[in-house]
Amino acid sequence: MGQRTMPVTLNSSTDNIYRFGYAGSNWVSLVKGxxxxxxxxxANLTVRSDTGLINSPPIFSMQPVVRLKQSCSYSIKIPVIDEDGDFVKCRWATNSSGVNECGNACxxxxxxxxxxxxxxxxxxATGASGWYVVALQIEDFATRQYTNPFSSLPLQFMVYIYSLNASSCDSKPVIETTVADGSVIQIYMNTTYRQTIIESSLSSIAEINTVSPLGMTKSNLLTYGTSNNKWYINVTWTPTETHIGSHIFCYTAFDNxxxxxxxxxxxxxVLNDCSSNPCVNGASCNDQINGYKCTCAAGFTDTHCETDIDECASNPCENGATCNDKVNGFNCTxxxxFTDTQCQTDIDECASNPCENGATCNDQVNGYNCSCAAGFTNTHCETDIDDCANNPCQYGTCHDRVDDFHCDCVIFLKGKICHKRKCKRDDEKKKVKPLKINVKPKLMDLEWI
Structure with a gap:
């Protein structure tokens, strides 16, 4: 029996439960069947609510032929693993209700x-010697209380019962290895696993059979040391990325x-160096030979991408701003x-034209001042200076103007501030000269009648 995969196209199903099988008529002649x-x-391909993933079915392995000595008692343990930690049961395969799981081998x-x-x-093994078949279904359940399995997978193997009259039930080869039965061994991807399997027997060992993962190699059978009753093989395996996960490796010895x-x-x-999730903060872990490398997400650095890069280290914020470090960025208070991303721009407080009446606005840091045009005052030059405030007109009425004033002087006074006395001739100059009208008589022609 080999191990391999092949693509299978399944018709769509409304409940995501799929059944597929194979049938034939090539069993050897059986004592029964x-x-x-x-x-x-x-297989149920529905995404599980507890894991958020499609179910991982049980993993199991069994040698294709089990040899049992007639009239001896045996306990055949089926090695089973479930990566989801489900409760796994084995049951006899059946041929009923339109589902044929075992043909004539039930x-x-x-x-x-x-x-x-x-x-x-x-x-x-009290039955007649010869060939028998064991047909089982391996099923996984969420818990022991569940009755509907996530999956149901077939396991069928041959049992050969043989008779050796001169041999006792205990006279069989014995495995001697430093790895105990049922051990769990972790191997990192792209590293080589090596194991020596030693068997001892009163008779010569003819073969050590293995049921192994794909790619495992086995040496020839060799005599162990100088003894005449021990033999061994070496196995090596270098798993790759396709092997990540659990595998069952079984071995059995046969004497002559x-x-x-x-x-x-x-x-x-089989693990990769990234199995422990050493890279943090959203980094990608890249498995390498005897190691790994983290490709950091933007904004992080160091071996495991554990350090947030301080984007404020280069002092990007200007003009006394406070830099606030962010993931893969920063902002400036x-x-x-000041304004803009790095506070590099002085806010132009004159942009709103706060100065009035023709004043000049002078921008400053966080403020401005106004240079007022002549005649105006106050912060925004909004106030016309009262040029009459200090009573400049000595003998007259003051009228305020922009940056100026006008005095209406009392009679006999003149000047900007009514400080000069008028002369008589000034008044005389102002007198109106009489209008002279010269009438020239017009001669008229007289006509006598």
Whole structure:
């Protein structure tokens, strides 16, 4: 049995539940059951409310053939992993209600007992020697109380019961390795995992079978040291990005009599160096060989992008403004009288033409002053100076003008401020001379009658 993936196009479903399977008629001759077979898988592609993701179905692995010695008791443990932490159960496959999960191979291992919650098949190999089939469905549930599984996946493997009259139930190869059965080992992507698997037996070891992740290599079987009863293989595996996640690695030894050791399995969890989310503040983590590199979001720096870049360090704000550092930016709180992004512009307080009556406005920092035209005063030159205020007219009535005044002098006085006495001839000059009318008589022609 190999492991591979293939694309499958599924018709749309209103409930996002999909079933797909395969069927054929190539089973070997079985002690119980016919030659037809069927596999059926069910997947629910609805986004889960608890994780916000589509369900991750259980991961399991099993050697294709399990050899059992006749009349001996066995407990076959199915190694199962669920990345979502769901409750996983194993049940017998069925052929009912229009869903054919096992063809003629349903319940093919008579008198065996299935512990559904522990995925363990217990069997006293009292049946006739020959080939049997075990057909199971592996299902995951949100909790133990749920009855509707997220997914249902088939697992089918062969059981061969053989008879060795001279052999006891305990005379079988034994695995000797530094990695205990059921161990969980973390491996970083692009690093090489190595393991030595040692088996001991009173008979010569013929083979150490492995059910391994794709890409794992296995050495030839070698004698261990100078002993004559131990053999070993070396396995190596360099996972890549496509392997990120959990994998089950199982191994079983067979001696020359084809007696098998108990299967042992470990869990290999492939991580990349970014699995721990070392990059912060929205940075992108780029896994590298034996390391990682963080590509920081704008505004952050340092190894893990943990430091906010201080955009105020260069003192961008001018004219006494206060710089306020932001993520990937800054803003300036301007001092009074300045404006614009960096407070570089002096506000022109003269822009509104506050000075009146022809005054000149002089812009200053956070203010202005007005240079008044002659005759005006006050802040905005809005007030006409009263040139009559100090009573300049000595003997007369003062009339205020712009930057000037006029005096209506009393009789006999003259001058700007009525300070001069009029002369007599001044009045005489003002007298009106009499109009002279010269009438020339016109001669008239007289006509006598």
């Amino acid at each position: 016919g030659s037809s077979w069927s596999l059926m898988a069910t 319940h093919g291992l008579s008198n065996s007992i299935l512990d559904e919650e522990n995925c363990t098949v217990s069997y006293d 009599n084809r007696e098998a050791s108990d299967q042992e399995c470990i869990r290999l969890v 301007c001092a009074d009288g």
